[in-house]
Amino acid sequence: MTIGIWILGDQLSKNNSALKSCIKDKKNTPIIFIESWQLASLEYYHCQKLIFIWSAMRHFAEELKNDGWSVTYTISDNFCDSLINWIKVNKIEELRLMSPNDNRIRPFDSDLIFPTNNDKSFFSFLAEDDINCHINIFSNSNFLWKPQDFQQWAKKRKKLLLEDFYRESRKRFNILLSEENKPIGGKWNLDKENRQPPKKNLETPPTLFFEPDTITLEVIEKVKNIKDKTYGNSEPFRWAVTRQQALEVLNHFIKYRLNQFGTYQDAMVTGEEFMWHSLISPYINVGLLQPLEVIKAVENAYHQGDYPLNSVEGFIRQILGWREYMYGLYNYVDDDYFSSNWFDHQNPIPDFFWDSKQADMNCLHQVLKQTENTGYAHHIQRLMILSNYGLVAGISPQELKKWFHTAFIDAYDWVMQTNVLGMGQFADGGILASKPYASSANYINKMSDYCKGCRYNPKEKLTENACPFNYLYWDFLARHEEKLRTQGRMNLVLKHLEKMSTEDLETIKFLARKRMENG
Template sequence: MTVGVWILGDQLWENQAALNRIDDKSSLPIILIECWQHVQQRRYHQQKLVLIWSAMRHFAKELRGGGWQVTYTKSEDFEAPLKAWIQVHNITEVRVMAPNDRPFLQIVHNLRLPCKTTLIPNNQFLWTETEFKDWASSRKRLLMEDFYRASRQRFQVLMDSSNKPIGGKWNFDKENRQPPKGKLDTPKPLWFEPDTITQEVIAQVKSLSFPTYGKIEPFRWAVTREQAMQVLDNFIAQCLPAFGPYQDAMVTGEETMWHSLLSPYLNIGLLHPLEVIQAAETAYLEKNLNLNGVEGFIRQILGWREYIRGMYFYVDADYFEKNWFNHTQPLPEFFWDASKTDMNCLRQVLTQVEGSAYAHHIQRLMILSNFGLIAGISPQELEKWFHSAFVDAYDWVMQTNVLGMGLFADGGVLASKPYAASANYINKMSDYCGGCKFDRTVRSGENACPFNFFYWDFLARHRDKLQSIGRMSFILLNLDKMPPAELATIRQKAAEWHLGSQ
C-alpha cells in the first residue's frame, strides 16, 4: 500500500492534517497542481493568481528541502496529472486535507481516480465543522457575539483566573470607531520585492489568454511562511499598539492604516490562527498594550473569521442563492473599472482594489457592500465580484460575509440589521466626501450624493420588511417624517440612475 498526499493551493502548511500523520518523509509522494481551468471560473485579480502560484512553488521548494518527495505540475485540469502521478508512484490511496470550500469539495468527489481517495479532517481552523455544528444546533440564535464569547472561554484567550473576560467586558468596539482627525501617523506596511520564482509567475500570469482583473505590478505580497511571519511580527510591533481607535477610519492615500494584512496568509495556510491570536495576547500581557485594540483584533480572528467559516458549512446549500430583498440590478461597470464612477469614495476604494487586490473591512462593508445593498444590486453578482477581486477571497470567506453581513440577503441569519448608510456615515468615517463632485448634504437635488438618494429609496422600497427588524424602527420614523413630494423625487432619481447606468 502506497499513500500519496495532494496539497491544495490554500493548504500550504507543513503541519496540515494530510502531512502531519506521516513519519517517513522520503517515502511519501506529494503533488501540487497549478490548474488553469480552475482559475478561469472567475475573472480573478492578477495579484491573487501570482500570490497563490508563487506561494505554491515556494512551498514545494521548502518541502523538497525538508526531505519530502514532491511533484509539481501545471495542467488544464486536476484529474489528468493526478492519474499520471498515481501510476508513476503505484499509489493506492490519495489523501487530501478536506477543502475549505464547498465547490472544491465537489471537485474532489467528482474525480475518477484509479485508487482510494481519503479526506483528512481540516486543521487550519480552531473549530472543526462538527464542533461548530454542535455549538450552533443547541442555540435559538446564531449571533457572532455569542460564538466569540464561547471561543474566548474555550481557548482561554483574554480571560482572567475567574474565567471572566479581562477588563470586565467582552467587547470594546465602541472605543474602536473613532473618525479620522488631523494628520494620522500611520505605520508603513511591510512589503516584499518579488524574487526569481515570483517574477516567473508574474510573467506567466501576464501571458494568460483568458480575462483577468486588476494590475499585476507592483506585486508586494509575502509568498513564504518566513515572510508571512515577518508580516505578523511587524504588525505586533508597529501596528497593534495603536490598532484600536481607527479600525473603521478611511483616509485617502492610506490603504492599510493599522490593519494587519494577515488574511491572505491565514487563508492559504502560511499562518495558523492560533499563533496569530497568541502573538497578540502575549504582546498585550508583556507590553501593556491598550486592551481595546488587542481585543478588537483578536475578535476579528477568533470571533468573526471562525464564525464565518463555521456558518459557511452549517447553512444549507440554498443559502448561497438567498435574496431576501429580491435585488436584481446588474453590477455596475465601474466595479471592474474605477475610472467610470464620479463617486469619490467608490473610485478611491475601487482604484485601491485594482492596484493591490486589497481593501480593509470597513471599505468593503460600508463603501462597496453598502452601495450594493442600497442600490439593489444582485447579491450573487456582487459576491462573484468580491470573490474575483480580493487577494484573500475564497468561497467560504465571501459567501457568508457578502451575502449575510454585507447585503443582508439571508434576512438576518448573520446580522441583526442591514448595514445600510447614507453619505453621513462616509463623511464621518473618511475624508472621501471632500474630494467628490456630489454633495454629501443633498439627497434629492441635481448634485445629490447617490448614497443619499439610494439610502432613502432603499428604506422606502423595503419598509414592510424592515419594520420587522427592531433596530430599524428609529430610522423608519425618520423616513415617515419625510415630505411625500421629496420622497417621490428621491425615488425617481434612484430609478433614473439605474436607467442611465445600463
C-alpha cells in the first residue's frame, strides 16, 4: 500500500502526528505541500501573513527533503486539482494528515468535503472523482487538550469558566505546582499584578528581527505582485520562518523580555510595537514551536533564574489557559455559535479599519497603522481598542471576526471565532465571558499615551470634541439596557446610566448615531 502525507500550512512540525506515523519509511512516503492563491484569495489577507505562511512552508519542505523525505511542493492556483493529481500520479492508496486546526469550516468549494461537525472524517472525496483513496486523520499535536478531553471536562460543568479550565490544565500537566500539588506562590492567578500603566520614558527591550533569505525574498516578490485582495504592507518583513529562528525568538523573549512581561503586558505606548510581548504566537500556531516546550522553557527559566512569578504565570496562562481554552470551545460549541449575534449588531466594518490614515481617533490610528506595518497587535490593543470599538459601535461580530482573521499574522478560524465572537463582542450572550468588554476612553487613557496625541478629549462625552469611545459606550449601554440587566456584573455601571439626565442621554444618542452613520 502506498501511503502519502498531506501537510497543511499550519502544521509545520516534525511532531506532526501523520509525519511521525511514517518516520520508519520516509524515503518511500510521498509528502505534498500545496501553496495556493486559490485559498488565499478568498479574503483580503495581510501581505505579511501570506509571506510568513508560504515562506515557512517552503522552508519546512526543504528541511524535510534534507532529512530524506520524498517531498512535492506544489504552487498552484487550483488547490484541489493539484492534490488529486498528486494522489493519482503517486498512486496513493492511503492519504494521511494531521487533523486540521480549523476543522469546522469549509475553506473552499471543491472536490473535498469538509463537514461542519466533529466527525473524525474531516473530509472525503466525491464519488464521481473515482479516486480509490482512504483518508486517515491523525490527532492534532499543536494543542495539549484533545477535543474529546475538553468535552469530557466541559459536559460536567454548568459554566465553562476559563479560570477553572486553567487550574485543571496546571494540574493535568504539572505546571508551576508545589510538591503538595498547590500553586507555587499560593495563588493560581496573578493577573491583578499585571495591569500596570506605562511609565514615562520606559526603556523597552530589543526585538529580535531576521533578514529575509533567498526563499523569503522570492515569496515577498510574489506577494508584492499580487495586485488585489491583500491588506497591509509586505515590507519590512522581519518575522522568523524556520523552527531554528522561532526557537531563537523564544530564548530571546526569556532572556530580555520575560522579566517585565507581566507588569506591562496591558500597556500601550505610541511607536512601541512589541513592548515586552513574546511574539511567538505566529510560530506556535503553525507548529514551528510546540505549546508544552514553550511552557516548560518559561517554567524552567523561573526555577533556574531570577524571573518574577507574575510574569511567568501570566505568560503561561496565555498558552496553557487561554489558547487551549479557545481551541477547546471552538470544537465544543454547536455550529450556530458561529452565527451568534446577541446584540443584533449589523453595522459594516468602517473604511478606516482597512486604511489607518482615515482613522481620526489616535488610538485606532496607532493600532491600525501598527497592524498594517507588522500584521501584529498585542492582546489589549486588539481587545480594548479594536474589538471594543466594534462592540460599542454596533459592528457585525461576524464581519469583525473576518477582519481579525485576515489582518493578523497569528489569526486562524479556531482562535478568532470564540475570541472575537465570545470575548470581544459578547455575541454569544455570555457563554465565554462574564460581561461585555465595553469601555469608555478612561481605560485607554489610563493604559496608554494615545489620548495625548488625539484631537478628541477623553474627559468629555457630550460635545463634538468628546472622545467617541465615551458617547458610543454610554449609547451602547442605553441601547441594550434590558439585555445587560440580565448580566449581574453590569448592574453597577447601569446605575450610573439611570442617573443620566434625559437631555444628556439624547445628546449621547445623537453623537453616537452620527458617528456610526459616518463610520
